[in-house]
Amino acid sequence: MVDVVTCGEALIDFVALRQGTLAESSLFRRMPGGAPANVAVGVARLGRRAAFLGQVGDDEFGHFLAHVLAQSGVDISGLRFTTEARTALAFVSLREDGERDFLFYGQPSADMLWRSDDLPLDLIASARIFHFGSISLITDPARSATLAAVAHARANNVLVSYDPNLRLALWPSIEAARSGIRAGWALAHVIKVSEEELAFLAPGFDDVDQAVRSLWHSSLRLVVVTRGAAGCRYYTDTHQGDVPGFRVQRVVDTTGAGDGFVAGLLVGLLEHAEPWMPEDIETIMRFANAAGALTTTRRGAIPALPRRARVEAFLDQQNGARRGRAMPRKRLKQEGESSS
């Protein structure tokens, strides 16, 4: 039995060491990546049982990814190796204007050839949460495998979570991306989406609330719109609200912040039974914001995902600072025994 099963791509990110376009970059560091793989590791680091389903190449990079996942405590019994294609590679750099340059290698890559023949149905049915993204919805056979896994999760009353994760360059067209990503949206109970992704999925709405409500459907229980350093805004059937983000001492690299956030969100959901009251949701979102914020303090995604103790210590520190700020100055003086 596991708490969270994630499915989709595990890949290698080659991250440029200096800022600039990919053409300007000459030094790259090899980083394990792929949003669903990151989320599985994030959940395991936060102390919950996680499993990853998908496919990598039967090559050095594929075995490296399997090793990283297993070492992080992720169940990889549902990870397949293939000789038909290689492990996906993505070259990434941060341009001077703050945008990311991406270049994907492997068309098709091993993850795209993942098949539904031997899905671990018992593992999926035994999970409390099933999480997937949109990259594995781009082409068959991975698309059918993902949809079969989601259908099995739904049929077994497993809570289904979805992160749209926009990578337009991988889709055949903008329209295909919009309808393909919306197809995943229609199957989810819980969705984490960034403001940019939301604007893409619901064009024509300037207002975030209206955009979310325009995409609302009867299976949805929670939508969370992330806003970088500003935190997030959440929506249930009946409530909505903002939960501010945390300031960290130094932002080193925002790669994986969204995945760290999702890991925190899923662990929070595991620990708060439905129906979620607004206080529960605020607690869950603070935990997710803290996990996301801490992910920005180290380089890369998987290496930066925080452990539970670190998130809790960070939250204690933030709560202490909040209490300190809330206390009137007069009272502080009275309490200080040594004050003159």
Ligand code: ADP
């Ligand atoms: P994505 O990485 O998916 O684009 P965001 O950039 O919105 O998503 O980040 C996800 C979450 O990570 C935010 O909601 C916030 O909790 C946290 N986060 C991201 N960037 C920062 C930052 N610079 N400082 C503090 N927290 C951050």
